[in-house]
Amino acid sequence: MQFDDDAQLDDSQVQDRRGIPGGGLAIGGGAVGILGLVLALVFGFDPGLLNSVTGSGGSKPAAGQTAGSTDQQTSTCKTGADANKRQDCRILAVVNSVQNYWQGDFASRGRQYSPAPTVLFTDRVQTACGAATSAVGPFYCPGDHKAYFDLGFFNDMTRQLGAQGGPFAEAYVVAHEYGHHVQTLLGTMAKVGNDRQGADSASVKLELQADCYAGVWTHHATTTPQASTGRPLITKLTDEDIARALDAAESVGDDRIQQRATGKTNPETWTHGSSAQRTQWFTTGYRTGDLTKCNTFG
Incomplete structure (x- = not known):
C-alpha cells in the first residue's frame, strides 16, 4: 500500500489518547488473554462486554483527559509521506481515505455521511x-x-491469532470498524437486538456486512479523489496487500479463534462468523464495490 506523498492528512479525524490514563474498568476482571476476549469481541461493536449496541448514556472523560483531546503524536502526521513511514500516520491516512469514500458514496445516494x-x-x-x-x-x-484502537493489537493479531499482518491487514481492520459506523448511520444496528450469538445470528450478519463494507472501500481506495489534491490518497494496492487483508479476515473467524483457543469449535457461540464467511464477504465487497451487494441479512 502506497500513499500520495503530497497528500495533506486531516488529523482532526483522530483523537490520540495514547498514554492518557483510562480510568476504571467496567468489564470482567481476571487473567484473560486476548484469545479469550477475542472470542466475544474482534473488530466488533459490542456483544455484551460493553453496553447495548445502540449505546446508553454518556461517559465522563478519564482523569487528565478532556473530551476530544489530542496529544502531539498524530498531530505531527501531515502528509502522505508521513503515512508511508509511520504506523500511526498510516492509520490516520486510512481513516481519511475510508471516510472520504463513504462521504461520496452517501452523497451519491442522496444521504449525508457524518464523520x-x-x-x-x-x-x-x-x-x-x-x-x-x-x-x-x-x-x-x-x-x-x-472507533477505538490500541495499536498494539496489530502485533497481537500476528503473534496470537496467526495473521501475517502488514499495513493493509491493518487497513482492513480500520475499514471494518467504519463499516459499523456506516451501519449505525443506515439504521442497520437496530436489527441486532438481543440476537447476539449463533452462526445465523444477527450479530454474525452485522459483522459479515462490516467485512463486506471494508471490501467495498478497498475496491475504490485507489480511485477516490481527495478534496485537497483531486488525487486518490492511496495510490497503489498490490495483490499482496489484498492477500494480507484476506488473511487477516480469515485469522479472526470464530471457528479459527475457537480452534486455536480450545481445540474445538462451537457455532452456537459465534458472534462474528467463520473464517470462510469473513473472507467471502470481504471478497464480495471488493469485487463489486457496491454497498447494496452486502445484504448479509437478506
Missing part, C-alpha cells in the same frame, strides 16, 4: 459504551460514534 473520529489509546479507555481494555481488540461504539 466519526478514531480514538487511539493505550491499555484502557472510557467510552460512551463503557470502559474497555486493549484485550477487547479494536471496536466501534455506537453510543459516541467513535
Whole structure:
C-alpha cells in the first residue's frame, strides 16, 4: 500500500489518547488473554462486554483527559509521506481515505455521511459504551460514534491469532470498524437486538456486512479523489496487500479463534462468523464495490 506523498492528512479525524490514563474498568476482571476476549469481541461493536449496541448514556472523560483531546503524536502526521513511514500516520491516512469514500458514496445516494473520529489509546479507555481494555481488540461504539484502537493489537493479531499482518491487514481492520459506523448511520444496528450469538445470528450478519463494507472501500481506495489534491490518497494496492487483508479476515473467524483457543469449535457461540464467511464477504465487497451487494441479512 502506497500513499500520495503530497497528500495533506486531516488529523482532526483522530483523537490520540495514547498514554492518557483510562480510568476504571467496567468489564470482567481476571487473567484473560486476548484469545479469550477475542472470542466475544474482534473488530466488533459490542456483544455484551460493553453496553447495548445502540449505546446508553454518556461517559465522563478519564482523569487528565478532556473530551476530544489530542496529544502531539498524530498531530505531527501531515502528509502522505508521513503515512508511508509511520504506523500511526498510516492509520490516520486510512481513516481519511475510508471516510472520504463513504462521504461520496452517501452523497451519491442522496444521504449525508457524518464523520466519526478514531480514538487511539493505550491499555484502557472510557467510552460512551463503557470502559474497555486493549484485550477487547479494536471496536466501534455506537453510543459516541467513535472507533477505538490500541495499536498494539496489530502485533497481537500476528503473534496470537496467526495473521501475517502488514499495513493493509491493518487497513482492513480500520475499514471494518467504519463499516459499523456506516451501519449505525443506515439504521442497520437496530436489527441486532438481543440476537447476539449463533452462526445465523444477527450479530454474525452485522459483522459479515462490516467485512463486506471494508471490501467495498478497498475496491475504490485507489480511485477516490481527495478534496485537497483531486488525487486518490492511496495510490497503489498490490495483490499482496489484498492477500494480507484476506488473511487477516480469515485469522479472526470464530471457528479459527475457537480452534486455536480450545481445540474445538462451537457455532452456537459465534458472534462474528467463520473464517470462510469473513473472507467471502470481504471478497464480495471488493469485487463489486457496491454497498447494496452486502445484504448479509437478506
